[in-house]
Amino acid sequence: MDGLSILGISLAIAAIAGGQWIEGGALGSLVQGAAFLIVLGGTIGAVMLQNPMSVFVRGLQMGRWILVPPAIDNQRVIAEMFEWADVVRREGALALEHRLPECSDPFTRNGLQMLVDGFESDRIREAMDTEIAAYETRQMAAARIWESAGGYAPTIGILGAVLGLIHVMESLSDPTKLGNGIAVAFVATIYGVASANLLFLPIAGKLRTLIQAQVTQRELVLDGLLGIASGENPKLIETRLQGYLR
Secondary structure, eight states: OOHHHHHHHHHHHHHHHHHHHHTTOOGGGGOOHHHHHHHHHHHHHHHHHHSOHHHHHHHHHHGGGGTSOOOOOHHHHHHHHHHHHHHHHHHOGGGGGGGGGGOOOHHHHHHHHHHHTTOOHHHHHHHHHHHHHHHHHHHHHHHHHHHHHHHHHHHHHHHHHHHHHHHHHHTTTOGGGHHHHHHHHHHHHHHHHHHIIIIIHHHHHHHHHHHHHHHHHHHHHHHHHHHHHTTOOHHHHHHHHHGGGO
């Protein structure tokens, strides 16, 4: 569980609610179902229109990384590469064949399989570089749905404000309806701007950071496997891979 994300979301909500309370406003005035429906529904609809279904679904699934980020343990990977390099140096690449079932990461398992099969380092680099690039492109496209939502939400909020003002103009003859219409107008704008800048755009930024960390881990794996394939000293491989953590 990412405590910093939870703290950040809580602090943002508390800041808005606290500011409203300090100004003497009622917290209930920030709760407007119509404004929420306009902003959320309009934003989701716009994002769905922009993206293919597979990208949209993958982006939504990645949203859980904000609270439960993917496990990235580069120190474990470096230790594993050192061990594999030592085994290959003493017993040869075929000695790693029994390690394949232990590899839970498909990317690492694929590289290890090529190493066991005797592929040259250039062929391993070519295949795995392509896989890294494809993975980064696919994941970044999914993360961008949150960035798109951050772009659309404020505009949809303004649309909600206009709709609220239209309702106000239609109710000028009935002063009892003016308050609700004005509230929807202003709250819709708040929802749009706040959701974009306190939720959607920060989520997009954090997902990009997490994706880059995953890409770095894959590059670390590739570097280690290439060193093993080239017959480098295990200690030299470990020292070079430690540079990724600095």
